[in-house]
Amino acid sequence: MQEATVSTEKFMNIVRKYTSFEELTPTLLREFIEKIIVHECSYDENKNRRQEIEIYYYFVGKVDLPE
Numbered sequence: 342m343q344e345a346t347v348s349t350e351k352f353m354n355i356v357r358k359y360t361s362f363e364e365l366t367p368t369l370l371r372e373f374i375e376k377i378i379v380h381e382c383s384y385d386e387n388k389n390r391r392q393e394i395e396i397y398y399y400f401v402g403k404v405d406l407p408e
Contacts, residue, residue, distance in 0.1 A: 348400040348401060349400065349401065351399070351400045352398065352399065352400035352401045355372050355373060355399070355400075358372075372399070373398055373399065374396060374397070374398060374399070375397045375398060375399045375402075376397045377394065377395070377396050377397070378394070378395040378397075379392065379393075379394050380392060380393040380394070380395075
């Protein structure tokens, strides 16, 4: 449990550092993003294209946001 607390605190330190930014820079991305996984696209019955993208953040992993 202590490891999770330390990881969360490290993540929050990065968040506090970038509370206000005008531009998404390579430096900012390198500090926040551990990896991005882009899955193969698929099509539904209406020919709408769907593609899942997973973003893993340093210290906290993947965060699932509501659609």
